[in-house]
Amino acid sequence: MIDPVIIVGGGVIGLATGFELIRAGIPATILDRTRAGRGTSWLAAGMLAPDTEIGFEELELYDLNRESLRRWPAFAAAVEEASGRNVDYRDDGTLIVADDPDSTKRIRRLYEFQTEQGLDVDWLTGDEARDCEPFVGPRVSAAIWVASDHQVDNRLLLDALREAFLAEGGTLHENTTVDSVRPDEAAPVVVTTDGEEIRGREVVLAAGVWSRQIDGLAPVGPLPVRPVKGQMIQLQMKLPFDLQHVIRGPDAYLAPKSNGRLVIGATSEEMGFDTQVTAGGLYDLLEGAWEIVPGVYDLSVDDTWAGLRPASRDHAPIVGRAGAPGVIAATGHYRHGILLAPVTAQEVTKLVQTGETSRWIEPFSPARFSGPIPESSA
Ligand SMILES: Cc1cc2nc3c(=O)[nH]c(=O)nc-3n(C[C@H](O)[C@H](O)[C@H](O)COP(=O)(O)OP(=O)(O)OC[C@H]3O[C@@H](n4cnc5c(N)ncnc54)[C@H](O)[C@@H]3O)c2cc1C
Structure with missing residues (x-):
């Protein structure tokens, strides 16, 4: 049997990624230290607002935000269909x-x-x-x-996503805290605080604002999220x-x-x-x-x-190969994690399927943080 992709964190990013992986025929297991969907994503406002939040100096991020909004109606419909629940997607402006x-x-x-x-x-x-x-x-x-700006009820969404992931055949371990990863190109492992070792085909780090606390990311060190x-x-x-x-x-x-x-x-x-x-x-x-x-x-x-919004040093998401073998980062979504769930989940799924980093996530690669930390933004 093929090892599943192991996703650390069942927030909107981890759940959406698990859902897309399973829909693409790739087994996925999500580990969450509490109940999935009760982290930062539960506490958000659910606005899907690239045009309102367009930043004068953030046009690359704007393109990603816009693309994710474009994918939202189909994503919401798929989650609703798989879960049998309504997510209150609204396009009222x-x-x-x-x-x-x-x-x-x-x-x-x-x-x-x-x-x-x-x-x-x-x-x-x-x-x-x-x-x-x-x-x-x-x-x-x-x-x-x-x-053009829309919204969703993020709480309805999270419960529906959890349901949809399970209904599609995903595996969910709640009340399971990951302490560290052991990177490996072919078979990376996550180690829980109980000492359990779980091997995956790949590991996706989607622990939101707590992503920095996951040890073992050699040679790059922890993901820079605050x-x-x-x-x-x-x-x-x-x-x-x-x-x-x-x-x-x-x-x-x-x-x-x-x-x-x-x-x-x-x-x-x-x-x-x-x-x-x-x-x-x-x-x-x-x-x-x-x-x-x-x-x-x-x-x-x-x-x-x-x-707590998970912010990277440049306030843009951190998505792509983490620089440690077999580990993919999907975190640092700051103020836009609900909006960015479809594009993140679908592009991470493509990365797992093809090994290729798509043009959508390429600018947000963790590699941009691998140089020395500038003092002003540490
Ligand atoms: C007040 C506020 C308003 C917001 N409004 C919006 C908005 O309107 N629109 C929008 O797009 N975004 C909004 N955001 C941002 C959005 O909420 C985040 O970007 C998004 O929720 C991040 O999702 P996530 O899945 O990365 O993190 P989370 O939802 O926090 O999920 C991370 C999960 O990882 C689990 N975890 C952590 N550590 C471990 C571990 N060691 N082992 C196992 N599991 C672990 C946690 O239990 C959690 O369930 C808002 C944020 C805040 C705070």
Whole structure:
């Protein structure tokens, strides 16, 4: 029997990769130290927003983000079919709003950049924004309408992906923590904290923000991923309050889900592995949300949390041969891991199948970090 591909970590990246491998006829085993799907991916907002988040200096990443969004509808449909569950994929679009002269200037610059890049975006007055989304408040004086950006309910997705992976015949070991890998071109091995050794045809490291903790990656050393904390607050929408679109303001975004969850995020803090929810973090988010959608004031608070984004030194993902024989990296997805799940999973599957690194992931190879670490970004 052929050894399976061993995937370390069952977040959106590990589960999606396992699902795509199995669909391609390649056996896959996922190991997760807790329940699969309860890491950072569970704590995200589920926005699939390359056009909203286009960065002035990140066009290579934009191309990857855009390509992944292009693959999302078929990916969502495949997961839904295999699992029998709905993932609440929504293509309603996003409003980027401004509520004072400074934020108007900022979004105007973004709008000009987006149109220079050929994106299909529209400039709206405050009233036009309210026509589109009546709960946008009176302070909002301008907006960009981004029809092309979508969203998914990441929690529904994760449960569906786990189900789909199992339904397709994948093997899942939960409550199993990987301590290290033993690289080998033909038969790499992962070693669990219980001392169990599991041999694979390849090992895929998809442990998100914890990827750096996996030992044994000789000769390259651990993957350079660090945590960037994001606090979030979840409100429960109640009629007549209802939002149809993701709304992004200067200090907070609001992502409404079809089951009434309204996710408001997110802070961005360099605090190591700290996941404390702070009064200041929540205050900033609520104030930022209230300024653009005052109706949130009366909604009940369901939940609050802090998640850790897995960031690489250049904030782009780390996908490809890890530089240790038999080991592939699929991590460092930072703010875009939900968006990037289909392209990452499908291109890693191709890499396993063909041995070739595709043009999509080539710019994001771990090899870009193999030189000396610059002091400013260590
Ligand atoms: C507040 C916030 C909002 C976000 N919003 C969005 C968004 O709107 N859109 C978007 O695209 N992205 C968003 N992101 C980013 C996205 O959540 C991440 O990029 C993505 O979840 C990373 O997925 P992952 O599978 O790599 O990590 P994870 O989901 O963390 O999965 C890693 C898994 O590895 C397991 N693991 C760890 N160590 C070991 C070990 N030693 N052995 C075995 N298993 C191990 C963990 O238990 C976990 O299940 C957001 C992130 C945050 C924090």
